[in-house]
Amino acid sequence: MNSLPNNRWILTQDQIKSGQATDIYLERISGILASSGVDPLIRAEVRAGQLPEGWDWAILAGVEEVADLFQGLDVEVSSIQEGTSFHRNEPVLAIDGHFSKFAVYETALLGLLCQASGIATKSARIRKLAQGRPVFSFGARRMHPAISPMIDRAAFIGGCEGVAMATSAALLEEEPVGTMSHSLVMCFGDERAAFRAFDEHMDREVPRIALVDTLSDEKFGALAAAEVFAEKLEAVRLDTPGSRRGDFKEICKEVRWELDLRGYGHVRIMATGGIDEAEIISLNPVVDSYGVGTAISNAPVIDFSLDIVSVDGEPAAKRGKQSGGKTLWRCANDLHSDVTPRGSSPPKHCGKPMEEQIKPLVKDGNIVQMPDRPRVIRDRVLKQIDYLMLESDG
Numbered sequence: 001m002n003s004l005p006n007n008r009w010i011l012t013q014d015q016i017k018s019g020q021a022t023d024i025y026l027e028r029i030s031g032i033l034a035s036s037g038v039d040p041l042i043r044a045e046v047r048a049g050q051l052p053e054g055w056d057w058a059i060l061a062g063v064e065e066v067a068d069l070f071q072g073l074d075v076e077v078s079s080i081q082e083g084t085s086f087h088r089n090e091p092v093l094a095i096d097g098h099f100s101k102f103a104v105y106e107t108a109l110l111g112l113l114c115q116a117s118g119i120a121t122k123s124a125r126i127r128k129l130a131q132g133r134p135v136f137s138f139g140a141r142r143m144h145p146a147i148s149p150m151i152d153r154a155a156f157i158g159g160c161e162g163v164a165m166a167t168s169a170a171l172l173e174e175e176p177v178g179t180m181s182h183s184l185v186m187c188f189g190d191e192r193a194a195f196r197a198f199d200e201h202m203d204r205e206v207p208r209i210a211l212v213d214t215l216s217d218e219k220f221g222a223l224a225a226a227e228v229f230a231e232k233l234e235a236v237r238l239d240t241p242g243s244r245r246g247d248f249k250e251i252c253k254e255v256r257w258e259l260d261l262r263g264y265g266h267v268r269i270m271a272t273g274g275i276d277e278a279e280i281i282s283l284n285p286v287v288d289s290y291g292v293g294t295a296i297s298n299a300p301v302i303d304f305s306l307d308i309v310s311v312d313g314e315p316a317a318k319r320g321k322q323s324g325g326k327t328l329w330r331c332a333n334d335l336h337s338d339v340t341p342r343g344s345s346p347p348k349h350c351g352k353p354m355e356e357q358i359k360p361l362v363k364d365g366n367i368v369q370m371p372d373r374p375r376v377i378r379d380r381v382l383k384q385i386d387y388l389m390l391e392s393d394g
């Protein structure tokens with residue numbers, strides 16, 4: 001019998017830690033530095049020169065994994081806290097050490113930060129647009145399963161209320177969030193029969209959220225669900241296929257009207273399927289919660305770069321980059337930020353000295369800033385969201 005080696009397309013944490021997730025030119029540079037004896041002390045900083053799609057701000061995520069990557073290495077890493085907002089050109093992380101000690105980690109470092117930060121930022125944007133309506137991360141199925149907990153973590157700390165994947169939820173110390181599948185209705189061949197079976201066989205604490213677009217019209221499906229589940233019905237989920245969507249907002253409005261008219265005002269409406277920023281702005285008046293998949297899990301990455309800013313303590317940078325170590329400051333009052341040369345005294349804003357944001361993360365091989373629990377990081381993001389404007393806010 002033929003068989004394939006297990007997961008040969010997935011690098012293990014040991015392979016990543018040993019520097020195997022590297023672009024070849026970085027490996028070659030390390031070799032040259034070692035052979036030539038030229039191996040200066042470097043300070044390198046991570047920043048994004050541009051943010052995707054004209055975004056004004058982004059949220060840093062992936063710091064916990066970066067700390068893990070650099071643990072045990074002979075370099076010093078400092079970083080802004082995971083879940084902190086930043087703007088283009090602001091340094092978010094710095095590495096001090098001999099370049100030969102960390103050159104082969106550049107590829108992995110950037111990959112960890114770019115993807116997680118893109119997802120956390122998209123999640124925060126959607127959370128802000130939803131104006132308090134819960135948003136759930138349903139996008140694990142759009143990505144490679146090996147990284148789905150990472151994706152769900154970034155989605156959660158960015159502001160999602162919960163995640164659908166059970167393993168991710170367990171790692172986040174949260175309850176997984178799920179509704180009902182089209183396949184359940186298909187197996188029963190009848191929506192009412194599927195609703196009845198769900199109600200009969202599901203634990204009481206599992207919320208009754210009925211999927212109402214499998215076989216019949218959303219309005220009649222919603223009324224059928226309301227009759228079967230009665231006061232236990234928490235929400236109806238509309239996942240209307242694109243080919244039938246027409247004016248999706250009008251469909252949601254009609255469902256709301258009919259439910260209210262028949263005394264089911266307590267039943268909320270959840271929208272899923274192809275939900276992104278524009279859909280949320282449009283649907284907010286009639287929809288109470290969202291399940292978002294691709295828009296969050298496949299969020300644009302933040303194009304961070306790692307740039308040398310000093311060599312043997314002297315400011316030095318390539319064309320297009322500002323030389324010298326930098327400090328990122330933040331006003332605790334209104335999140336106003338400023339960048340100054342490292343070692344400057346704190347600039348003032350709102351009448352007070354601003355706070356330094358880049359703090360030691362790994363020192364002498366040890367993690368000195370232990371990761372916060374996901375919910376703590378998420379709270380940090382939510383506190384900042386009120387101050388962060390979206391382009392659509394004018």
Ligand SMILES: [Zn+2]
Pocket residue numbers: 331332333334335336349350
């Ligand atoms: Zn201020």
